[in-house]
Amino acid sequence: MLLNINRNLFQNFPYHLVTISPWPILVSFSLLSLTLGAVLSMHGYGDFTFLLGLALTALGMLLWFRDIILEATYLGCHTTQVQKGLTLGVILFIVSEVFAFFSVFWAFFHSSLSPSIEIGGVWPPQGIEALSAFGIPLLNTFLLLSSGSTITYGHHALIKGDRKKAIIGGLLTIVLAIIFTALQYVEYFNASFTITDSVFGTTFYASTGLHGIHVIIGTIFIAVGFFRIINYHLTNSHHIGYEASILYWHFVDVVWLFLFIAVYYWGGN
Structure with missing residues (x-):
């Protein structure tokens, strides 16, 4: 976190170099699980896969939103x-x-x-x-x-x-x-x-x-x-x-x- 703040203070350009984040890959697999679960549910099974995908997607979105809000509000990344x-x-x-x-x-x-x-x-x-x-x-x-x-x-x-x-x-x-x-x-x-x-x-x-x-x-x-x-x-x-x-x-x-x-x-x- 400290390194990220220092980098934003001393960088010579207005762009935001996004740090490595686990949320995109998590949301990708969560959406895959959600889609497969939805299709399986339409055929009478797969409810657990659907609910798991839904929960993981919601969690991934929440954590991803948290990081973006942190970058925009407190770190000044959104120039x-x-x-x-x-x-x-x-x-x-x-x-x-x-x-x-x-x-x-x-x-x-x-x-x-x-x-x-x-x-x-x-x-x-x-x-x-x-x-x-x-x-x-x-x-x-x-x-x-x-x-x-x-x-x-x-x-x-x-x-x-x-x-x-x-x-x-x-x-x-x-x-x-x-x-x-x-x-x-x-x-x-x-x-x-x-x-x-x-x-x-x-x-x-x-x-x-x-x-x-x-x-x-x-x-x-x-x-x-x-x-x-x-x-x-x-x-x-x-x-x-x-x-x-x-x-x-x-x-x-x-x-x-x-x-x-x-x-x-x-x-x-």
């Missing part, structure tokens, strides 16, 4: 040049997520615009009772768009140095995100079809489920920034992690609008 690199990395990450959702929407429109004879030549397929877009999906749309407004409110408050309003904005966003996730669980629980019910069920749960995972990740992302605001880690000019979570959350908002219009409203009628 202006480093922040520019982190911002570019977040933008490229979001671009990769755009293409991930693009592939899911491609599968949905490929199946819905020209329904095959195997599903009766109609969409939704015969025997499938689609969910109404004007129930929980409409309410979730209101909640998610509201959360986009509250996080923007909190962000502008942080920039102006109003810590109280920044905390309120972050807290409201987290609450709205949790309610959104809970309502989506209720929707899934009461749905009359599953992911195995033809291509309709597959594309529905693949698209909304992928988005739901992103909502959970975004909630954790914002929660980390929220607790850092509470602990006086962030300032009006140095909050790159919080800005990254806000960019990610707005991306999640936009994707949901496309999902609501395409999958719930158009695809369910």
Whole structure:
């Protein structure tokens, strides 16, 4: 630790030379275990592997976040040049997520615009009772768009140095995100079809489920920034992690609008 501090004090460049960390390789193997466990669980076994992967992934993320917060807040590693690199990395990450959702929407429109004879030549397929877009999906749309407004409110408050309003904005966003996730669980629980019910069920749960995972990740992302605001880690000019979570959350908002219009409203009628 002392060597790391000394190196940052006397280096002649603004870049951050990352020290050796065990967390990337741990999280990699944890995600592998999580993925394999999830696939095995879908076939009736592998629950232990799934739970182990989930626990190890959460632990790896927690320890990794701890080290990054230490570097940014106490060691002064996140210089202006480093922040520019982190911002570019977040933008490229979001671009990769755009293409991930693009592939899911491609599968949905490929199946819905020209329904095959195997599903009766109609969409939704015969025997499938689609969910109404004007129930929980409409309410979730209101909640998610509201959360986009509250996080923007909190962000502008942080920039102006109003810590109280920044905390309120972050807290409201987290609450709205949790309610959104809970309502989506209720929707899934009461749905009359599953992911195995033809291509309709597959594309529905693949698209909304992928988005739901992103909502959970975004909630954790914002929660980390929220607790850092509470602990006086962030300032009006140095909050790159919080800005990254806000960019990610707005991306999640936009994707949901496309999902609501395409999958719930158009695809369910």
